[in-house]
Amino acid sequence: MAKCQDCAQEKLTADSCTFNNILMGIQGDFYERDTTYYDKNERCHDCGILNQKGNYHHLGCGIERCPKCGLQLLSCDCSEGRKIIPLIVHKPVKPVDFEAWENNFEEPVY
Numbered sequence: 138m139a140k141c142q143d144c145a146q147e148k149l150t151a152d153s154c155t156f157n158n159i160l161m162g163i164q165g166d167f168y169e170r171d172t173t174y175y176d177k178n179e180r181c182h183d184c185g186i187l188n189q190k191g192n193y194h195h196l197g198c199g200i201e202r203c204p205k206c207g208l209q210l211l212s213c214d215c216s217e218g219r220k221i222i223p224l225i226v227h228k229p230v231k232p233v234d235f236e237a238w239e240n241n242f243e244e245p246v247y
């Protein structure tokens with residue numbers, strides 16, 4: 138049957154797409170994909186993933202919400218006419234230590 142052109146998994150059996158971020162827009166900003174919005178079936182009627190929080194739709198699915206504006210990703214304007222590119226972004230093992238970062242930050246002296 139149909140395979141996802143990004144993750145190459147068979148859509149009927151894959152639980153989730155493997156790309157957790159998408160790059161979109163002229164600035165090339167990337168966003169963590171929404172994993173909270175699904176239809177009412179056991180599997181997505183459009184892209185076939187297992188409907189469960191934390192699972193990513195295959196790109197192009199009509200159910201996926203835009204992580205930037207919250208509307209349907211397929212029809213919102215956030216891509217600004219450019220192709221949306223799926224990305225895998227590896228999360229840091231430890232959360233960023235903002236306090237240490239702040240202590241390394243010197244304010245300009247006038």
Ligand SMILES: [Zn+2]
Binds near residue numbers: 142144154194
């Ligand atoms: Zn996929």
Ligand SMILES: [Zn+2]
Binds near residue numbers: 181183185186195
């Ligand atoms: Zn879907």
Ligand SMILES: [Zn+2]
Binds near residue numbers: 203204206208215216
């Ligand atoms: Zn949008």
